[in-house]
Amino acid sequence: MPKTLFEKIWDRHVVKTIDGGPSVLYIDRHFIHEVTSPQAFKGLEKRGLEVFRPKQIVATADHNVPTLDQHLPIKEELSRIQVQQLVENCKKHHIELYGLGHPYQGIVHVIGPELGVTQPGMTIVCGDSHTSTHGAFGAIAFGIGTSEVGMVMATQCLLQSKPKLMRINVEGTLGKGVTSKDIILYIIAHISASGATGYFVEYAGSAIRNLSMEGRMTICNMSIEMGARGGMIAPDETTFNYIKGRQFAPRGAEWDKKLADWKQLYSDESASFDKEIDIDAADIEPMITYGTNPGMGVGVTGQIPSTADPKSLTYMGLHAGTAIKGQKIDYVFIGSCTNSRIEDLRQVASFVKGRKKADNVEVWIVPGSKQVEQQAIKEGIDKVFAEAGFQLRQPGCSACLAMNEDKIPAGKYCISTSNRNFEGRQGPNARTLLASPLTAAAAAITGEVADIREFI
Amino acid sequence: MSKAIDKISSTAVPVRFENVDTDQVIPARFLKATSREGFGDNLFRDWRYNADGTPKKDFVLNNPVYSGKIMVAGKNFGCGSSREHAAWAIKDAGFDVVVSSFFADIFKNNALNNFLLPVTVSEDFLQSIFKAIDKDPKTKIDVDLEKQSITAGGRSERFEINNYKKTCLLNGYDDIDFLLSIRGEIESFEKKQTIA
Ligand code: SF4
Numbered sequence: 111m112p113k114t115l116f117e118k119i120w121d122r123h124v125v126k127t128i129d130g131g132p133s134v135l136y137i138d139r140h141f142i143h144e145v146t147s148p149q150a151f152k153g154l155e156k157r158g159l160e161v162f163r164p165k166q167i168v169a170t171a172d173h174n175v176p177t178l179d180q181h182l183p184i185k186e187e188l189s190r191i192q193v194q195q196l197v198e199n200c201k202k203h204h205i206e207l208y209g210l211g212h213p214y215q216g217i218v219h220v221i222g223p224e225l226g227v228t229q230p231g232m233t234i235v236c237g238d239s240h241t242s243t244h245g246a247f248g249a250i251a252f253g254i255g256t257s258e259v260g261m262v263m264a265t266q267c268l269l270q271s272k273p274k275l276m277r278i279n280v281e282g283t284l285g286k287g288v289t290s291k292d293i294i295l296y297i298i299a300h301i302s303a304s305g306a307t308g309y310f311v312e313y314a315g316s317a318i319r320n321l322s323m324e325g326r327m328t329i330c331n332m333s334i335e336m337g338a339r340g341g342m343i344a345p346d347e348t349t350f351n352y353i354k355g356r357q358f359a360p361r362g363a364e365w366d367k368k369l370a371d372w373k374q375l376y377s378d379e380s381a382s383f384d385k386e387i388d389i390d391a392a393d394i395e396p397m398i399t400y401g402t403n404p405g406m407g408v409g410v411t412g413q414i415p416s417t418a419d420p421k422s423l424t425y426m427g428l429h430a431g432t433a434i435k436g437q438k439i440d441y442v443f444i445g446s447c448t449n450s451r452i453e454d455l456r457q458v459a460s461f462v463k464g465r466k467k468a469d470n471v472e473v474w475i476v477p478g479s480k481q482v483e484q485q486a487i488k489e490g491i492d493k494v495f496a497e498a499g500f501q502l503r504q505p506g507c508s509a510c511l512a513m514n515e516d517k518i519p520a521g522k523y524c525i526s527t528s529n530r531n532f533e534g535r536q537g538p539n540a541r542t543l544l545a546s547p548l549t550a551a552a553a554a555i556t557g558e559v560a561d562i563r564e565f566i
Numbered sequence: 567m568s569k570a571i572d573k574i575s576s577t578a579v580p581v582r583f584e585n586v587d588t589d590q591v592i593p594a595r596f597l598k599a600t601s602r603e604g605f606g607d608n609l610f611r612d613w614r615y616n617a618d619g620t621p622k623k624d625f626v627l628n629n630p631v632y633s634g635k636i637m638v639a640g641k642n643f644g645c646g647s648s649r650e651h652a653a654w655a656i657k658d659a660g661f662d663v664v665v666s667s668f669f670a671d672i673f674k675n676n677a678l679n680n681f682l683l684p685v686t687v688s689e690d691f692l693q694s695i696f697k698a699i700d701k702d703p704k705t706k707i708d709v710d711l712e713k714q715s716i717t718a719g720g721r722s723e724r725f726e727i728n729n730y731k732k733t734c735l736l737n738g739y740d741d742i743d744f745l746l747s748i749r750g751e752i753e754s755f756e757k758k759q760t761i762a
Contacts, residue, residue, distance in 0.1 A: 264745065
């Protein structure tokens with residue numbers, strides 16, 4: 111019987127299925143971080159249990175960490191305790207931790223792929239909704255809650271009902287200045303912030319195939335923003351080339367064996383999906399959001415729709431029927447698990463080189479990992495940013511969720527490459543406009559929402 | 567501690583917004599605790615309190631007219647972040663049921679794992695509950711898990727829940743108990759697994 115990519119991976123991981131209920135799904139890789147794990151460890155200890163398969167867990171500290179002076183003790187007491195607790199828990203349970211100061215530290219969804227821990231055909235979970243990022247490698251990857259984190263720690267399994275399957279085909283060539291971030295913002299604007307709830311999404315089509323792994327990760331990352339359980343892309347040569355040689359990638363005969371298997375991971379010609387959506391890449395403009403959920407986005411030359419939710423617009427201080435282009439900006443944040451990889455930084459640097467930031471904006475560039483940071487320094491990208499007046503900070507989630515000190519002040523506008531523009535996401539009463547790194551860079555230079563296509 | 571849920575009969579608190587994301591339910595800056603308790607105080611923090619900590623009068627949780635163990639919320643409740651703290655905060659604030667016409671997937675799982683029952687009703691039924699509460703804030707809502715029915719303002723509707731989860735909730739079982747009971751099967755599965 112023809113199978114989808116999802117079904118091929120799912121079927122091999124089902125330990126058993128409960129009659130009329132969910133399946134017991136085996137989990138290959140489990141990522142943990144300081145915010146959603148402490149209660150899970152406590153739960154285990156309360157039951158007197160040990161971690162079942164500590165070698166299948168990788169930990170990092172990312173959500174809470176400062177992005178300046180990481181060599182000093184964390185100033186904020188609660189954050190410090192949380193990060194310290196992770197260190198102790200990992201030590202006690204023999205879990206590999208890439209904590210502060212470690213050369214592999216970084217945002218959990220950046221380091222997994224970058225270290226070659228994330229591989230095709232795997233089931234991957236993390237107590238974080240953007241775990242969908244790892245689906246870019248042809249894995250079933252999804253976010254879970256803390257109780258589920260505890261279940262995976264205790265049994266390496268989860269009870270899951272099989273989701274419905276959706277395929278989104280993006281065919282054609284992207285226009286100048288249009289990036290993978292614009293594709294996903296366009297899709298979400300198209301189908302709404304709840305348009306894929308209950309589904310697992312496979313992205314396909316020539317525009318997706320032509321993306322780098324970084325670009326594919328950006329797309330899968332935001333699957334959750336339309337409600338999807340996860341997103342995935344069939345692995346191909348781009349995927350294999352990316353993984354080969356990375357720290358934890360298979361080697362030698364093991365590589366050949368895995369590769370042969372990975373090549374079988376695609377949706378069969380006649381496999382069927384519960385829903386299919388076709389998108390023409392040529393219709394996609396550089397995108398920007400104007401509201402308080404990621405589905406509230408328009409092309410950068412568009413107008414805020416007259417049907418937009420008034421509560422959202424009041425929060426944002428914006429008006430229906432007006433153009434978004436030209437809107438003054440106070441902060442630019444280039445970072446988060448959506449867009450903080452080396453390719454994002456390179457793209458921004460190549461545009462910014464020889465230009466200067468506008469006086470009215472503050473620009474924070476927060477690399478996704480220590481390795482991204484080091485690579486940027488090696489390539490001289492740090493100097494380009496310094497000359498432009500951009501601050502290159504140290505790796506972490508930072509202003510994506512503003513759990514550390516990196517908060518956008520109340521009422522200020524921030525153009526952000528992250529994934530959520532919810533009320534208060536970047537700080538109480540902060541106003542977030544989501545966009546691609548290139549669009550964010552254009553705003554940094556002009557001090558307002560600008561159309562990157564006019565500059566390149 | 568008996569966590570089991572069966573019948574719940576209570577007045578309700580209406581949270582009329584749609585697309586309520588878990589960042590609103592509990593903002594990230596309150597996620598720094600390392601225990602599960604105490605999140606209720608910060609439930610809907612930024613909708614409920616001004617920056618100086620004084621309550622916002624117009625927010626429903628600050629209106630003494632509304633109370634009860636049931637929260638009724640607009641479509642697509644619990645979207646966004648996977649933080650289970652959202653379910654903890656709602657439960658900690660004294661709710662046992664959330665009613666909406668649509669729940670985000672991760673929130674729904676988190677709620678179920680904390681014996682907070684998510685009841686999905688039709689949009690029409692949801693609006694009729696809001697209307698009934700508008701008319702009389704003391705309107706009783708009856709939720710019967712065994713029968714999978716919800717009754718409010720003279721109308722009833724059946725809601726769906728998978729059998730396995732229903733049994734867990736009725737008996738106070740956790741998924742983890744079940745998974746631990748089949749660890750032997752999990753180990754044999756691991757031995758058979760050749761790839762990945
Ligand atoms: S960068 Fe933002 S979205 Fe990504 S894991 Fe961190 S907090 Fe979550």
